[in-house]
Amino acid sequence: MKSTINAKDVAKLAGVSQSSVSRVYFEGAKVSKKTREKVLAAAEELGYRPNEFARSLITNRTKIIGLVMKGVQNPFYPQVLTQFTNSFKQHGYSVLFVHTNSDEIQTEDIETLLNYNVAGVVITDATMSLNVAESFKENQIPLVFFNRKLSRSNFYSVCCNNLNAGRAIAQYLIAEGLKNAVYISGNENTSTSLEREQGFSEVLEEHKISYTKYVSDYTYEGGYKTALTISGKGNLPSAFFVANDIMALGVLDALRKQEIQVPEQVKVIGFDNISMSSWPAYELTTWEQPIEKMVEETVNYLLSEIAEYTGLAESVELDGEFVKRKTT
Amino acid sequence: MKSTINAKDVAKLAGVSQSSVSRVYFEGAKVSKKTREKVLAAAEELGYRPNEFARSLITNRTKIIGLVMKGVQNPFYPQVLTQFTNSFKQHGYSVLFVHTNSDEIQTEDIETLLNYNVAGVVITDATMSLNVAESFKENQIPLVFFNRKLSRSNFYSVCCNNLNAGRAIAQYLIAEGLKNAVYISGNENTSTSLEREQGFSEVLEEHKISYTKYVSDYTYEGGYKTALTISGKGNLPSAFFVANDIMALGVLDALRKQEIQVPEQVKVIGFDNISMSSWPAYELTTWEQPIEKMVEETVNYLLSEIAEYTGLAESVELDGEFVKRKTT
DNA sequence: CTGAAAGCGCTTACAG
C-alpha cells in the first residue's frame, strides 16, 4: 500500500533512463528541457517524491540541522526557535529538535545528532563537555554555540555583546545617580550571566560604587524569591540589575507585594526584552538582544561551513540596544 | 576524513560477517553472546555507529516524528513542545520541528514531512486542507491533531474537553451570582474557541442569562484592546470569560489601567493555566488543560498506529480542572 | 545530453 514509487517507475513511464530521472531532481545536474518535461509529467502522474534517505546515504550529506535547546520555559526561546526554523527552511534545511533538561547536553542526544548525520548543529543555552564536542569536529559537522560561550573551547559562538551591555547599563544607572546596586545573576557559570556582571562591575568599580551579587537561576520564581529576601533585610539598593527579563518580572512582582515603589524607591533593569517586558503591568527597562542578527549570523556561518568546512572558531558578539521604560 | 566506518569494517576487526554486525544493532535479531561481545568491542574501538539512512532506506521506516506548531508565542506551547520531545525520546523517536505561520499548514511543510518519511505527525493548533491531509492517509502515516479538531475530517484528535469546561465555568459564575457576561473568543473558527463558547452559552441560556461575544485572536494585545473597547463603553458585565490565558492577562492589564477592580467590579476567567497565570501580578482564575495526559494520549496513539496501522479516527477529549485564584 | 552499471550501508530471506 505504501506509495513506493521510485525513480525507476517514473523512468519507465517517461520513457527515459532512471539516471535521467535522478538528474531532474538533482540540483546542478544537466538535463535537456525535453527530458525534464517528460520526467516531471510522469512524476506528477505517479506522485513521485525522491527518497531523502537514499539520497543522504549516497551523498553522505543531509538537509537537517540539529537544534538543541535548553530552558524553553524562558519566553526568549520560542522566538529564537521560530526564527531559526524559518531561516533554515528558506535555505532548504529542516530542523531536528532536541530538548535537554540539564545544563550539559547528554551523550544520547549527541548520538541522535550523529546518527542522523546532521549537516550542522546549533546549541542554545547549554554547554557540552569538550570531549563530546570533539566528536563533531572529527565528523566535520559545523557547530555553533548560541547565546553561550564555551571557555577553553575552539568552537564558533554567537552572542549578544554582554560585556558592553553590562557596561552601558552601569553607565546609565550612574548617570541617574546610582548609590549602590544589586546584581541578580542567572545560573552560575553561564557565560551570559558572568559577562553581564563583569561589564557592570568594571564600570561600577571605576566609579567606586559597590554592588552585591545574589545568585539566582534565570527563572521568574528565582527572581521573585531573591527580591523578597533582599527587601526582607530592609536595606534596598538604588537599583537592581537582573540578568534576564523573566527574573526581573519576578523581582517587580516581589517589590509590588512589599509595596516598594519602582522606580522611586528602587530601579530595576532586566535583559532580553521579551514581549512581556512591555506589558503595562511591568513596563520593564531592559536590554534588547539582537536576536534577528544573531540568528542570521549563526545561519550564515553554518551554511558556509556546510559548503566548505574550515572549522573556523570565533566568538561573535553583536550589539544590543538599551530599552528605557518605566522601571528606571 | 569523515568517519565512514561501516559494518563491514567492524565485521573484519571482529572476525565475523557483516550480517552479524547488523544483527547486533537490530532490535529483535538473534545473536550469540559471544558474537555480540566481539562486535561491540570492535565497534567501540572503531567508533562505529549504524547509519540511520541506510537503515531507513531498507526498512522503509524512520524514527522521526514530525511536529508541526503554530503560534509558539503562546507560553502554552513551549511546555507542549518539551513534553512531546521528551516523551518521544523515551520511545526512541526524534522530533522534526516544523513551524507554520499561517493557520493552515503549507504544502511545502507537508512535502518536508513526506520526504523524510516520518513515522507519525502531530499537528498543533493548526488546520490543514483535507486533500493535503489525505496524502498522509495514502502513505499510511498516522496523524494527530493536537488541541484542534478538524471538522468533517476523519483524523484522530486529542483535545481538552472544551465543551464541559465552558459549561463548568458558566455554572461556577452563575453560582457566584452572574448577571451578564462577555465572552472574548480566540481566532474565529478555531474549534477550541467555538467549543468553549458553546458550553458556556448552553448553560447561560438554560439560566436565561445573556452574554456578548467579542472576537479576538488569542494574543495578549488582542485581549488588552478588546477589554479597553468594552470598558470604554462604560458598561461592564459581571464577568469576562476569556478563551485563553494570555488574552486574559491582557484583559487584566487593561482593566487595571482603567482602575477597574477585579474581581469586585468584574470577574475574569481564562483558559490553559499557563505559568504566568499564577504570578502575583495576575492570580488569574482559569481552567487547566491536562497537557500531560493529552501528550501521553497522543504519543500512545501514534506508537500503536506505527506498530500497526489502522487509520483509526477518533476525537479524544480529556477533562481539565478548574483553578480558582483571585480574579473571581 | 543520456544510459548502463557500480555502489552508498544497511536488512533480511535463504541455506547451512
Place this chain on the structure above:
DNA sequence: CTGAAAGCGCTTACAG
C-alpha cells in the same frame, strides 16, 4: 546461530 547474497532508491563516474 551464522554467512553469502540480494536489494532498498538513489548518485555518479564512465562511455557513447
